[in-house]
Amino acid sequence: MKVLKASASEISQEDFNEGIIYETPCFEPQGGFRYVFQWTDPKNKNDAGKDIISKMFTRVAYIHPTESKVLVKYTGNEKISSKLPHGNAKSDQRVNTPFVPTMPSLLREMEEGTSCPSNTYRMMLHKAPRDINIQTVQAPRNLKQVQNTMQNAGQKFRLSRDALYNLHKIAYDSTFVKKIITFPDLIVIAWDNNITEVLISLFKRSDLPFLGFFYDTTFKLGDFYCSIMSFIETEFTNQPTIPAFFMIHERKTFATHDLFWKEVADNLTGLSSAGNVYIITDEEAAIVGAISKNLPEIAVYRCWNHILQNVAFKLGKLGIKTKAEVAKYADDVRELLEQPDNESYTRFHKYVGHRPRVVPLQKYLYARLYGIFDNRVGRGYI
Incomplete structure (x- = not known):
């Protein structure tokens, strides 16, 4: 951004006097347009944006040396100006979306926010102009932008990186x-x-x-x-x-x-x-x-899932590890849990216990599941 000096300036005081005064930056002006951006709060000084210099389209801003004004001039054909994505864009959606920078004063307001990011985001949206084009630069892009800006500001004053x-x-x-x-x-x-x-x-x-x-x-x-x-x-x-x-x-x-x-x-x-x-x-x-x-x-x-997991673990200790065998015994335990009353449970428990290679498992089940209705686990109890 060029600074207007008292002498040998490219523009004069009359240029400032003749320019249309805006209290907010203009959105996508045409070539040949000029306006004066005037602020009341010093933190809004840089909201007029950065210079754009090219052979076909130029945008230059001049800061007045003594007054709270910036004269912004556009020359050339604005239609040939490139609308580029964000420099860190990686996804196809973001690469194909033109990036519009947020006003610096809005970023400062985010950094100085004392509420949580979600509340700050809602309050800033409420204050933003209704015009969707103006909102592009005068409202937060999304909640993530507010969170990141507040977090980065906090990093500067953080006392420690300790977990x-x-x-x-x-x-x-x-x-x-x-x-x-x-x-x-x-x-x-x-x-x-x-x-x-x-x-x-x-x-x-x-x-x-x-x-x-x-x-x-x-x-x-x-x-x-x-x-x-x-x-x-x-x-x-x-x-x-x-x-x-x-x-x-x-x-x-x-x-x-x-x-x-x-x-x-x-x-x-x-x-x-x-x-x-x-x-x-x-x-x-x-x-x-x-x-x-x-x-x-x-x-x-x-929890039945935990019971079945424990049974599978016990079977592994007994050398019963194939999926087919584990599934067979798991089905037996599941059917045991489904018994409607204590008598049915006891009868089925004895039936399972007489199967080959299951005697150690039967002892385990008796220790963990016998008296099933007193231990808050069987279907009948539920």
């Missing part, structure tokens, strides 16, 4: 992370408020099927455990399973799961008295004990 610091920064910048404990063990509990509102709205709904919660722990995401409580969205025809509460933790202890389920009980208003909720989880004593302590009114059932 725990980053975790607290995420908690501060969003409403997702609700609790962080760092000593003696790291525990992070998180949930989305919109999801919990939907979940609470399903309590005591006699017009819908019973509402199932599922709780499980995985250690396949990294050097930590991640426990997730999901629920069945019974208002939908296909009844999707939606994750609701998350916990990252270092150890699988009763105290850890107790803390998680206390948060669930405290933040799902009306859960204990809902009357239409049941929970399915592993047989792990720490988990079952934590749920029973915090939600004694809710029925808890053992």
